[in-house]
Amino acid sequence: MNTSSTVIKVSGENAANNYDVVVGRGLLGNLPDILGERVRRVLVIHPRALRLTGDTVRDELESAGFTAVTAEIPDAEEGKHIQVAAFCWQVLGQNDFTRSDAIVAVGGGAVTDLAGFVAATWLRGVKVVHMPTSLLGMVDASVGGKTGINTAEGKNLVGAFHPPAAVLADLDTLDTLPKNELISGMAEVVKCGFIADSAILDLVEKDPAEVTDPRSETLRELIERSIAVKAKVVSEDLKESGLREILNYGHTLGHAIELVERYSWRHGAAVSVGMMFAAELARSVGRLSDADADRHRSILEGLGLPVTYRRDRWQGLLDGMRRDKKSRGDLLRFVVLDGIARPGILDVPDTSLLFAAYQEIAS
Ligand SMILES: NC(=O)c1ccc[n+]([C@@H]2O[C@H](COP(=O)([O-])OP(=O)(O)OC[C@H]3O[C@@H](n4cnc5c(N)ncnc54)[C@H](O)[C@@H]3O)[C@@H](O)[C@H]2O)c1
Ligand SMILES: O=C(O)C(=O)C[C@@H](O)[C@H](O)[C@H](O)COP(=O)(O)O
Numbered sequence: 001m002n003t004s005s006t007v008i009k010v011s012g013e014n015a016a017n018n019y020d021v022v023v024g025r026g027l028l029g030n031l032p033d034i035l036g037e038r039v040r041r042v043l044v045i046h047p048r049a050l051r052l053t054g055d056t057v058r059d060e061l062e063s064a065g066f067t068a069v070t071a072e073i074p075d076a077e078e079g080k081h082i083q084v085a086a087f088c089w090q091v092l093g094q095n096d097f098t099r100s101d102a103i104v105a106v107g108g109g110a111v112t113d114l115a116g117f118v119a120a121t122w123l124r125g126v127k128v129v130h131m132p133t134s135l136l137g138m139v140d141a142s143v144g145g146k147t148g149i150n151t152a153e154g155k156n157l158v159g160a161f162h163p164p165a166a167v168l169a170d171l172d173t174l175d176t177l178p179k180n181e182l183i184s185g186m187a188e189v190v191k192c193g194f195i196a197d198s199a200i201l202d203l204v205e206k207d208p209a210e211v212t213d214p215r216s217e218t219l220r221e222l223i224e225r226s227i228a229v230k231a232k233v234v235s236e237d238l239k240e241s242g243l244r245e246i247l248n249y250g251h252t253l254g255h256a257i258e259l260v261e262r263y264s265w266r267h268g269a270a271v272s273v274g275m276m277f278a279a280e281l282a283r284s285v286g287r288l289s290d291a292d293a294d295r296h297r298s299i300l301e302g303l304g305l306p307v308t309y310r311r312d313r314w315q316g317l318l319d320g321m322r323r324d325k326k327s328r329g330d331l332l333r334f335v336v337l338d339g340i341a342r343p344g345i346l347d348v349p350d351t352s353l354l355f356a357a358y359q360e361i362a363s
């Protein structure tokens with residue numbers, strides 16, 4: 001293992017399901033040992049943008065004695081569709097994959113979500129190793145076992161909890177990540193700051209340019225801090241029975257924006273607006289101070305993330321929010337802050353409260 005690697009441990013539902021998130025550089029060589037001797041066949045799932053990396057992973061596995069095949073899937077949210085999952089199941093079937101074989105995801109969060117869902121469903125569950133190549137994939141999507149696909153009715157409405165056997169976050173892959181994608185990933189980093197680790201917010205405020213430099217040590221610290229936040233939460237509440245809902249901060253409106261925008265918005269951009277809304281909602285009911293609510297705007301704007309959305313889409317947004325997985329019956333439920341690193345839940349029976357808060361961020 002590369003000596004400069006950092007290992008963040010995640011506890012599973014039982015010790016056999018514990019896994020490591022490894023952050024470092026040049027991690028490809030770790031894969032054969034992680035897969036283990038029982039694995040014979042490996043499917044490497046990647047988007048076109050990561051074809052070279054996917055082919056390299058396949059070739060390295062072949063050199064190590066595995067039978068490896070690749071499946072190139074549509075990019076970004078286009079990859080999170082049932083037809084794409086069906087294509088992967090077809091590849092697995094035609095190559096005689098058994099329950100002792102494995103899947104490796106190479107790509108951003110859309111890939112780890114799709115590949116994780118394919119791994120959760122093939123033969124009712126096979127091993128998956130995530131190799132996230134986007135900031136958002138590294139700090140969030142690859143950790144915690146949420147897998148899923150989108151439907152015409154909403155984000156991630158079909159999926160399964162299926163934790164990976166390991167996560168290899170190779171920082172070298174960030175060198176080719178487009179800047180707007182890195183900034184999108186910073187939304188989930190900032191989310192971790194607001195819900196759990198205020199040091200993240202301090203680091204971002206100190207030098208927004210430094211933290212969006214893929215080679216900076218500060219960005220690496222932010223990545224490791226964010227993974228640590230998520231690892232602690234999902235180790236305590238894998239299936240979102242309560243605590244894990246805090247990781248959904250900004251997502252109730254965020255996912256509704258992605259739906260209304262037909263999945264054309266970057267996830268992080270939508271979550272940024274969603275956190276602005278959650279802050280205004282908390283402020284409006286006296287749970288969040290003006291200073292902490294205003295800090296959302298200054299930090300998110302400072303990173304170049306959006307802080308507003310269209311005024312004329314409210315009904316579509318409300319319909320989308322009603323399908324949020326935190327809803328219970330007709331009750332909409334929001335993650336809000338009672339202060340920095342003090343998340344809680346706000347039950348909202350009356351949508352007029354939501355409409356009023358939305359006016360504070362609508363444009
Ligand atoms: N399961 C979870 O816990 C969880 C958590 C957060 C987000 N998500 C999901 O993750 C998705 C967002 O993840 P994302 O922002 O990584 O999106 P993504 O997977 O669509 O990747 C973003 C874009 O960057 C490209 N890309 C990725 N890595 C690259 C690299 N190294 N070099 C060049 N291009 C690269 C991709 O091809 C894509 O075009 C959403 O679908 C969201 O719902 C899931
Ligand atoms: O891991 C979680 O739990 C999260 O909420 C992390 C989110 O950043 C992520 O976007 C997740 O996919 C959203 O979960 P969902 O249950 O609302 O689909």
Ligand SMILES: [Zn+2]
Nearest residue numbers: 188251267271
């Ligand atoms: Zn998210």
